[in-house]
Amino acid sequence: MEPMKALRDAISEVLETMCFMCPVPLKEPPMHPDPGEHWTVVELGFGGQQAGSLRIYFPWALAVEMANGLRGETDLIPEPEETQDVLKEVTNMVAGSLLHKLDPEARLSLHLPEVLGEIQDFNPQGALAVELEGHILLARLLWNQGGGQ
């Protein structure tokens, strides 16, 4: 399966199944993501015959909604650590689902997800973008040198 389609499908599968959210894919990421938005970046590496990493950029307001969706809560404001925990688990599941689609024989290994931090400005070109609850979620699949598809 083509990697970007696999990534799009993996994001949809996880968010629909676990967070009860329906992402809408965008053809292109926006040239300039909302400058008022704070993004939390979570990365998860994988290794094996091909090595690389998945990086997901979560707008914080969306992350809070996602945390409530996964935990089945409404109108609660989770602690930042609880929200980061949910973002790591969502990234873990997206990566697992993605590798399942790209590598049905399951030879690639997943590492533990890591919160890289918060950013306010970045270049979204080349990222996969989906619209979700009025926010844009971005994801990038990075292949290590010699391991690309």
Add this chain to the structure above:
Amino acid sequence: MGVHALIVDDSAAMRAVVKKVIALSGADVSHCLEAANGKEALELLSKEWVDVILTDIHMPVMDGMELLENLHADEMLSRVPVVLVTTEARREFIDRAAALGARAHVRKPFQPETIKKVLEAILGEEFARGTNESPEGCDF
């Protein structure tokens, strides 16, 4: 019925999700235990008996495979059914887990119904209200 389950996952949110799924099956989850890794799980199991263990594989400190090895090596604890709830799908891991006594593998993300049916199949009529068919998303 009350389910004495031990849920092992480094994500507190995922532990809460699994617990909620069990509760939605109609079971009393007030006796469910939680651990953030295999080491914490073994500490709890040295004090309390459980009916079933639902564990992730990839966790810091002690992962799910090492937990399974410890359970397998213990005459009493090896009798506790173990369900893997994980993104791990490598055949070598799943086969090794099955050899160490894991009874089912539920791949994340999962439908709530999948966990319910796995528990029905493992815990039997006391838990089940439906059938014991092999649920979709369960590899064993």
